[in-house]
Amino acid sequence: MILDNGCGISKEEQSKIFDPFYTTKEVGKGTGLGLAMAYGAIQNHHGVMEVESCEGEGSGFHIYLPLVKDAKRPEQAEVHFDLVKGKGETVLLVDDEKHVREIGEEVLKNLNYKVLVAADGEEAVEIFYDNYASIDLVILDLVMPRLGGGKAAEMMRKVSPDVPVIFATGYDRECAMACSSLPDRSILIAKPYKVGELSQVIRRLL
Structure with a gap:
């Protein structure tokens, strides 16, 4: 049993605390994934x-x-993913780590996608609002300063409800995949992701 001496949780909130992206913290202070991932694991x-x-x-x-x-831990065979090229669609790539953005942008361009880049959730929302008619898919890091990926996606879908979203997380892969109750037309993948896997996930959503 794990105990705390905080302010407690209301009956209404208790029914939601294990839902992905649900948080009572202010914007930029929480992702709403901690309990969801623990519950899923x-x-x-x-x-x-x-x-x-x-x-x-x-x-x-x-x-x-x-x-x-x-x-005994079962042996897992390494999974190989064939590369699947895009058809010139536009992808908005959002990550607060510069090297991840740079590598991701290069990978996506090599996969035949046009790429827009943002360094955090707030910048991503601004870019999306200005270009939502031409953006076909969004790749969002979950944990970022100023505005996390979950809240950013929620704001984007207010103007484009059907835009596909790939959430990327640096959390433990098994725990991340256990968190399966995601919004429609979205997928959660663990970083670092393989290029072949990413290429197939993108095509699946498009």
Whole structure:
């Protein structure tokens, strides 16, 4: 059991805290993914996570995992992804790390995409508002200063509800993939991603 002495969680919020991108923190202070990923990872291990909380009295999280003796980790064969070229569509690439933007831009151009680049969520939203009619897909880092990827995507979809979004995260790959309740027409991939995998994910959404 994990306990805290914070302000507690209301009954209404308790039904939402495990949803991806749900957060009560101010803009730029949280992604709303921490509990969702923990919940997904525990479910992946056939466990259960429950919350017990009263407003003004803190919260407690009960985690139950099955006991496995002498378990051997299954060997995983390396997966190879064939490159799939684009058809000249425009992609908005958003990441706060300069080298990730530069490499990503080069990769996308080599895959035959036009590329717009932003360094954080706020800049991405501004670029999207100015160019949404020509942007076919958005690749968003989840954790960024000023405005995270989840909130940025929500704002973009207010003007273009069907724009496909790829959320990229540096969290542990298994935990990231466990967080499966994503908005429609969106996919979560773990960084660093393979070029072949990225190329196929893009085509799947387009």
